[in-house]
Amino acid sequence: MKLDFFPEDIRPHIIPKTREGLYYKCLGCSAEYSIEKLLYVCPECNQVLLIQDRNAGSLQKIPGAVWQKIFDFRKMLKIPALKGIYRYHEFIGPCIPLESIVYLGEGHTPIVEANETLQKKVGLSFFYKNDGQNPSASFKDRGMASAVSSIKYLIDQNLVSDVIAICASTGDTSAAASLYASYLDPLIKSAVLLPHKKVTSQQLSQPLGSGAHVFEIPGVFDDCMKIVEHLSTQYSVVLLNSKNAWRILGQESYSYEIAQDFEWDMENKVIVVPIGNAGNISAVMNGFIKFYEANIIDCLPKIVGVQSEHADPVFQYYLEPDETKRKFVPVDTKPSVAQAAMIGNPVSMPRVVNIAKKYNSLAGRQQVFFVQVTEQSIMDWQLLANKNGHITCTQGGECLAGLVKALDKKIVSKKETAILDATAHAIKFSEFQDLYFNSKIPKDYHIDSNPDKINLPSLILPDNPNMVPSQKKRLGEKDFQNFVKDISEKIAERLSLKVSL
Numbered sequence: 001m002k003l004d005f006f007p008e009d010i011r012p013h014i015i016p017k018t019r020e021g022l023y024y025k026c027l028g029c030s031a032e033y034s035i036e037k038l039l040y041v042c043p044e045c046n047q048v049l050l051i052q053d054r055n056a057g058s059l060q061k062i063p064g065a066v067w068q069k070i071f072d073f074r075k076m077l078k079i080p081a082l083k084g085i086y087r088y089h090e091f092i093g094p095c096i097p098l099e100s101i102v103y104l105g106e107g108h109t110p111i112v113e114a115n116e117t118l119q120k121k122v123g124l125s126f127f128y129k130n131d132g133q134n135p136s137a138s139f140k141d142r143g144m145a146s147a148v149s150s151i152k153y154l155i156d157q158n159l160v161s162d163v164i165a166i167c168a169s170t171g172d173t174s175a176a177a178s179l180y181a182s183y184l185d186p187l188i189k190s191a192v193l194l195p196h197k198k199v200t201s202q203q204l205s206q207p208l209g210s211g212a213h214v215f216e217i218p219g220v221f222d223d224c225m226k227i228v229e230h231l232s233t234q235y236s237v238v239l240l241n242s243k244n245a246w247r248i249l250g251q252e253s254y255s256y257e258i259a260q261d262f263e264w265d266m267e268n269k270v271i272v273v274p275i276g277n278a279g280n281i282s283a284v285m286n287g288f289i290k291f292y293e294a295n296i297i298d299c300l301p302k303i304v305g306v307q308s309e310h311a312d313p314v315f316q317y318y319l320e321p322d323e324t325k326r327k328f329v330p331v332d333t334k335p336s337v338a339q340a341a342m343i344g345n346p347v348s349m350p351r352v353v354n355i356a357k358k359y360n361s362l363a364g365r366q367q368v369f370f371v372q373v374t375e376q377s378i379m380d381w382q383l384l385a386n387k388n389g390h391i392t393c394t395q396g397g398e399c400l401a402g403l404v405k406a407l408d409k410k411i412v413s414k415k416e417t418a419i420l421d422a423t424a425h426a427i428k429f430s431e432f433q434d435l436y437f438n439s440k441i442p443k444d445y446h447i448d449s450n451p452d453k454i455n456l457p458s459l460i461l462p463d464n465p466n467m468v469p470s471q472k473k474r475l476g477e478k479d480f481q482n483f484v485k486d487i488s489e490k491i492a493e494r495l496s497l498k499v500s501l
């Protein structure tokens, strides 16, 4: 829609204006740093950073209802830079000029209501937000669009050049990082570190296809992360993990979209997210806080963070009810089908502690909860969700298992409506489905294949196995007709089909 057709009251705000005000703030010592430097931890105390906005107060000068109208109308713009996460430019990266924004189609993923069968089984109304429908098939594209746009902004100002972007990954981050970097080739080259044999083959193919340098490292994700942290302090590289605070900003768009899709009504809503490196739950909470502070939503939804029993450091931390006695202890992970979240020492733990505290305090009651689920429940719920029309990954299965657990523990009630994060597309994690269906999940996952849930292909051969069509030798007309009839009859028998009249 052309600018002239927008309502007059919001017309001056439809195209966002670039403005200053963002800075890095250390969560340890509160030191502040310019965003014109590439920085991932505080040079003083080594603690993680968050990006803050000195002019956040100015956002409150526009009434919440006007912001809602601006975002609703912005949907109709045809400007690529504003079609993705930067619809919320003022809240995500107001210093980034539209020319520096990298847009590959991320964000505004569908929210799909679970069907009646599944809602009945679970016991309350819920939706999946399909973040697997992002360009690299996971939610990481939100954060990557933000981090890579921030680098492009620095490149455009001649503040950096010849960028080598680097990340550690369980699969999704590396796919997103290499995809966005490849779009800016040759300005940005990428290198990814993956734990050897702990990334699915689909995920391994993604950075390879994008032309990244792919390094497989013995150990688990946490080991790769340490190497990336070391590289980023010793060498001139750009770190693209969520330790990079720009990633958090971009991932806040997930919350903004939920608010907008539910007509800004967050009453009785529960947001369920899996926790791995903990960047996403930090971003999700922070996003809702920002919209609440700007009066765009009038209450904060409940947040339920879910971890597998095989990788549960955040859940363990919050088991201690007395906040003053809590002590974070990294855990050694065990094999998990929620492989993307198989992380024992999440880099964003200090962010979770800081933001969850603020969230609960703003809400005036506990609104952030953590639950732990079994590996068996992750797999069983994922398979059931996908048998009912969803396309969720194992982490999405983890969310559903977490919702069931939260209902059981009375953290969530039947009156509420949950929105579950399908963080990636099911196809990325189909290897776990294959293992389950073939009853071959290794013992240390602690998952048994339920025969009722197994689905395997059936090879249908004709009575005469030599009379089959092939590319090398086609059958003669009569033999081919016999083949078609024979196979059809066998399928009809399997499906108990009735002959049509």
Ligand SMILES: N[C@@H](CCOP(=O)(O)O)C(=O)O
Pocket (backbone or CB within 6 Å): 140, 167, 168, 169, 170, 171, 172, 173, 174, 221, 240, 241, 242, 243, 276, 277, 279, 280, 340, 341
């Ligand atoms: N699950 C993640 C782990 C790294 O996450 P990040 O958000 O901290 O970059 C992955 O997909 O690699």
